[in-house]
Amino acid sequence: MFHRANLRNNSKNGRSQVGQNRNSKKKPVAKLTLITEDNESFTVCKKVAEMSMFFKNMLQDTEGIPAPFIVPNVSGYDLKKIIEYCSYHCLDTDCPNDNDSLRSRRDRKIGHWDETFVRNIINKDGDPVIDNLVGLTKAAYFLDIPGLIWLMTKSIANTIDPKPIAEIREIFNVPVPSEREEEILQR
Amino acid sequence: MGVRGVGVCRVLRFAAPARPSRASPALGAIFFEVGPSGLKQRWGVLPTSVQAHKSGPGQRAVAGLVVAVVYPYLLPRPIEGEEAAYAPRTEAGAAAWHRGARRRHPAVRSACWPSSSSSSVLPLPLVCSLSSPSCSTSTSTDLHLGLDLATESNPSPASVIVAAADAEEDVGLLPNPRLVRLPTELLQKVFKNLGDRRIRGHRCSDLRSAALVCRAWEPVASERMLTYVELNCSMVDMVKSFEDCNRAGATRNRIATVREIRIVNWQGRAYSGFTSFLPQLRGLRVFFCSLSGGNKHAGPPAAVVATLFSSCPLLEALDMAAPTPQGLDPEADGGLSGDDIAAVPCGVGRLKSLRLFVAPAGGHYSPAALELQNLPIRSVGAPVEELQLTVADGPGWRSPRVPLFPAEALRNLKVVEVVGNSNIIRPLIETRPPLHRVAVGYELCKAPRRMTALLRACPSIVDLDRVYSASCAPGTALRLLGLRDNSFADGALLACIDVLAETSPRLEILRLHITSPKYRVTLILLLEDVAFLADLKRGYPNLRYVGLGADYLDRRRVPAEAVQFIADVKVDILKSLFELEE
Incomplete structure (x- = not known):
C-alpha cells in the first residue's frame, strides 16, 4: 500500500511538473523595452517593471506589451539603478512596496542590501552625493515606486539629520541668505 | 511643475x-x-x-x-x-x-x-x-x-x-537647481524622517534646522513642525504666537495644519481669545490639556470643551481632566446653553481615544456640575479603542462615584487603563472586546478571580499590567506582565515562577515593582542580586527584559561581573522599557 501511494504521489507530482513546464514553454517571459530621455535602451521583465505603479497601470490599461516605451524625465543612470532595485525587490516579500504597508511600518529600518545600494549611488564617479540621491528620488517619484521613494527620502534625511544649518546649506549648495532673508526665516 | x-x-x-x-x-x-x-x-x-x-x-x-x-x-x-x-x-x-x-x-x-x-x-x-x-x-x-x-x-x-x-x-524658487528639482511632496517625505526634539527620544532639532535653511524649505518644514504643537506659556501668549505664525505664512492658513496640540501648564482661566481662536484649528486630531501646579484636578471650562468639539470635527483623541462649569475662574460666566452642552456628547461619541482624569467632588459642587463632570464617561461611543480613566483618590477626599461606561462603548476597545474604581471589569467580561492591553490593577486586586475570567473572555490580551497577583489563566498568550506589590528579595516572586511558567509560557517582558528598601537605598546590584534571572530564563525561554524600576537604577554602579552575567543570560534589566522600545 505504502509503495502504491508513493507511486501515485510521484506520478501526480510528475504530471503537474510536466504541465508546469509546458505552460512555461508556452508563455515566454514578457519583456518590456524602455528608452530613457538620453536615448539609452533597457529591456526588463514585466514583473520587474510592475514594481513601478506607473508601468503597472500602463500595462493594465493597454492590455499587453507596447512597443518600445519612452520614459521621459528619467536618465539612463537613474533607470539603471531603478532596474537594479526592482530586480532585487520584486521577489522580496519582506520589503513592502505599497503606501499602506509603508505607513503602517513606521519603525522600518534600512536593510543591508538597501544600505549597500545607497552607498553605491554615493560612490558613483565621485560625484556629489546629493545630486545622485535627488536625481534618483525624482525618478522613483516619477515612476511611482513607493519602496524606493521611501528609501531615497530616508537617505536624504539621514544626510541632513545630525548636521547644523550651515553644513546643510553647503551640501545642497544653498547660498547663505542675506541678513534680511535670515530675519524673515527666523521669524 | x-x-x-x-x-x-x-x-x-x-x-x-x-x-x-x-x-x-x-x-x-x-x-x-x-x-x-x-x-x-x-x-x-x-x-x-x-x-x-x-x-x-x-x-x-x-x-x-x-x-x-x-x-x-x-x-x-x-x-x-x-x-x-x-x-x-x-x-x-x-x-x-x-x-x-x-x-x-x-x-x-x-x-x-x-x-x-x-x-x-x-x-x-x-x-x-x-x-x-x-x-x-x-x-x-x-x-x-x-x-x-x-x-x-x-x-x-x-x-x-x-x-x-x-x-x-x-x-x-531658488537659484539652486537641486532644490527646485525636489517636488514638495518629496520634501514632505524627507522631513517626515527628520527628528523632532520636542518629541521624547529625538535628540536634535533637525526639523527646525531644515526650516531655516532656505525659503523653499521653510513652508514644508514648518508645516511638518506645526502638526505637533506643545505650549507651555500663558493663554494670551499662546494665541498671540499662533496669530504671528499665521501672519508669517501669508499664502495659507497654517494653523489649520495643526494635528496635535498639547497645552502644558494651563492656568485654568477661560481666556475668551482662546475660545474664539479654536475654530481655526479645523484639522486638530489630538488635544491634550494639563492644568498647572496643584490645579491638576480641575478640568478646563465646559465652554472651552464644547467649542473644541463643535469646531474640530476631526478630533479623535482627548486627554484632560473632566470639564468643570467655570474652570478655575470664579468670575467666569458658568451659564451654558443647551446647544453647548449637546456638543460634548456628540464630540465624545466620535473619539477613538479618551484619557480622562476625574477628581473628587468638593462640597461646592452642585448636582449640575457633577452631571457635567460625568458627561464624557456617559457619552463614550462605539469608535473608542483606547480608554484611560484615572479616578483620583486622596487622604480626606471622598472618591468620586463614576458612572458605568455604556455597553456599546466597550465593543471595540483595545486598550483599557484604569486607576481607581470604575467597575469596568464585569462589563468587559460580558462584552468580550478585542482587548490588547489591560491595566486595571485596583479592581483586579479586589477580586483576583475576575482576572482569570477576563483572560478567558478576551484571549487577545497580550499585555497585562499593574496586577497584584501572579496567578493567570492557563494558556494565555501574555507577552508583557507587570506585577505590583511583590518583593523578589524575599523569594516570593521565585515561588510564583513555576506557576507563571505554566500559565504564560510566551512571556517576553516582566515588569516588577520593587518594594524592598534595599534597592532603593544602595542602588547597587551585585551578582547575587541578579542571579534570579537565570531561574526566570529557565521558566520563560522567550524572556528578554525584566524591569526593576530602572528609573532609580544607577547602571554605573553595577559591577562588571553582574553586567557580564546579564549579557550571558540575555535578559536585559539595565535599560528602561522606553529605551528597549526605541
Missing part, C-alpha cells in the same frame, strides 16, 4: 481614444488630485473619464479639485529621419513634432506650448488645458477636456488659476 489645466469638477471627460491600438497608441496623462489627504498623483492612459475622489463628510470644501497635466508618454518610436520632431527642444522642432503628433493621433487637433521658461519641465510639451465655462465649486459640473479646446490666446478661467499657481510657485 508644468500644470496647465485646473478645474473644480467631479468628473473629467476626455476626447481621446479609449481603446488604443498598436497603430494608434493612447495618450498618457498625469492627474494631480487635490484631496483632503493632500496632493495625490495618478497616472494612466487617457481614459474616457476620471472619477474625482469621493468626498466624505466634512471634506466637501476641497472635494473634486482635479489638476490635470496631459502629455503623450506613450508614443511609437519615431520613424527614421523624424528624430528632430520627436523630442523637440526649439520652437520650430516643436511645431514639426506637433504636425507629426497630429498625424499619429487623430484626437490631437491643436496643442498649446508652454512658455520657454517652463519648457524644460515637460520634456514632451504637448500641454492641453482644461477649459470650462464655469470653474466654480459646483458639484454637478462635468468638465470636458477636449484636446482642441483651449489655446494661449483665449485663456480659460482655468488657465487664470494656473497662472496664479505658477506665479506663486516662482516666488519659492
Whole structure:
C-alpha cells in the first residue's frame, strides 16, 4: 500500500511538473523595452517593471506589451539603478512596496542590501552625493515606486539629520541668505 | 511643475481614444488630485473619464479639485529621419513634432506650448488645458477636456488659476537647481524622517534646522513642525504666537495644519481669545490639556470643551481632566446653553481615544456640575479603542462615584487603563472586546478571580499590567506582565515562577515593582542580586527584559561581573522599557 501511494504521489507530482513546464514553454517571459530621455535602451521583465505603479497601470490599461516605451524625465543612470532595485525587490516579500504597508511600518529600518545600494549611488564617479540621491528620488517619484521613494527620502534625511544649518546649506549648495532673508526665516 | 489645466469638477471627460491600438497608441496623462489627504498623483492612459475622489463628510470644501497635466508618454518610436520632431527642444522642432503628433493621433487637433521658461519641465510639451465655462465649486459640473479646446490666446478661467499657481510657485524658487528639482511632496517625505526634539527620544532639532535653511524649505518644514504643537506659556501668549505664525505664512492658513496640540501648564482661566481662536484649528486630531501646579484636578471650562468639539470635527483623541462649569475662574460666566452642552456628547461619541482624569467632588459642587463632570464617561461611543480613566483618590477626599461606561462603548476597545474604581471589569467580561492591553490593577486586586475570567473572555490580551497577583489563566498568550506589590528579595516572586511558567509560557517582558528598601537605598546590584534571572530564563525561554524600576537604577554602579552575567543570560534589566522600545 505504502509503495502504491508513493507511486501515485510521484506520478501526480510528475504530471503537474510536466504541465508546469509546458505552460512555461508556452508563455515566454514578457519583456518590456524602455528608452530613457538620453536615448539609452533597457529591456526588463514585466514583473520587474510592475514594481513601478506607473508601468503597472500602463500595462493594465493597454492590455499587453507596447512597443518600445519612452520614459521621459528619467536618465539612463537613474533607470539603471531603478532596474537594479526592482530586480532585487520584486521577489522580496519582506520589503513592502505599497503606501499602506509603508505607513503602517513606521519603525522600518534600512536593510543591508538597501544600505549597500545607497552607498553605491554615493560612490558613483565621485560625484556629489546629493545630486545622485535627488536625481534618483525624482525618478522613483516619477515612476511611482513607493519602496524606493521611501528609501531615497530616508537617505536624504539621514544626510541632513545630525548636521547644523550651515553644513546643510553647503551640501545642497544653498547660498547663505542675506541678513534680511535670515530675519524673515527666523521669524 | 508644468500644470496647465485646473478645474473644480467631479468628473473629467476626455476626447481621446479609449481603446488604443498598436497603430494608434493612447495618450498618457498625469492627474494631480487635490484631496483632503493632500496632493495625490495618478497616472494612466487617457481614459474616457476620471472619477474625482469621493468626498466624505466634512471634506466637501476641497472635494473634486482635479489638476490635470496631459502629455503623450506613450508614443511609437519615431520613424527614421523624424528624430528632430520627436523630442523637440526649439520652437520650430516643436511645431514639426506637433504636425507629426497630429498625424499619429487623430484626437490631437491643436496643442498649446508652454512658455520657454517652463519648457524644460515637460520634456514632451504637448500641454492641453482644461477649459470650462464655469470653474466654480459646483458639484454637478462635468468638465470636458477636449484636446482642441483651449489655446494661449483665449485663456480659460482655468488657465487664470494656473497662472496664479505658477506665479506663486516662482516666488519659492531658488537659484539652486537641486532644490527646485525636489517636488514638495518629496520634501514632505524627507522631513517626515527628520527628528523632532520636542518629541521624547529625538535628540536634535533637525526639523527646525531644515526650516531655516532656505525659503523653499521653510513652508514644508514648518508645516511638518506645526502638526505637533506643545505650549507651555500663558493663554494670551499662546494665541498671540499662533496669530504671528499665521501672519508669517501669508499664502495659507497654517494653523489649520495643526494635528496635535498639547497645552502644558494651563492656568485654568477661560481666556475668551482662546475660545474664539479654536475654530481655526479645523484639522486638530489630538488635544491634550494639563492644568498647572496643584490645579491638576480641575478640568478646563465646559465652554472651552464644547467649542473644541463643535469646531474640530476631526478630533479623535482627548486627554484632560473632566470639564468643570467655570474652570478655575470664579468670575467666569458658568451659564451654558443647551446647544453647548449637546456638543460634548456628540464630540465624545466620535473619539477613538479618551484619557480622562476625574477628581473628587468638593462640597461646592452642585448636582449640575457633577452631571457635567460625568458627561464624557456617559457619552463614550462605539469608535473608542483606547480608554484611560484615572479616578483620583486622596487622604480626606471622598472618591468620586463614576458612572458605568455604556455597553456599546466597550465593543471595540483595545486598550483599557484604569486607576481607581470604575467597575469596568464585569462589563468587559460580558462584552468580550478585542482587548490588547489591560491595566486595571485596583479592581483586579479586589477580586483576583475576575482576572482569570477576563483572560478567558478576551484571549487577545497580550499585555497585562499593574496586577497584584501572579496567578493567570492557563494558556494565555501574555507577552508583557507587570506585577505590583511583590518583593523578589524575599523569594516570593521565585515561588510564583513555576506557576507563571505554566500559565504564560510566551512571556517576553516582566515588569516588577520593587518594594524592598534595599534597592532603593544602595542602588547597587551585585551578582547575587541578579542571579534570579537565570531561574526566570529557565521558566520563560522567550524572556528578554525584566524591569526593576530602572528609573532609580544607577547602571554605573553595577559591577562588571553582574553586567557580564546579564549579557550571558540575555535578559536585559539595565535599560528602561522606553529605551528597549526605541
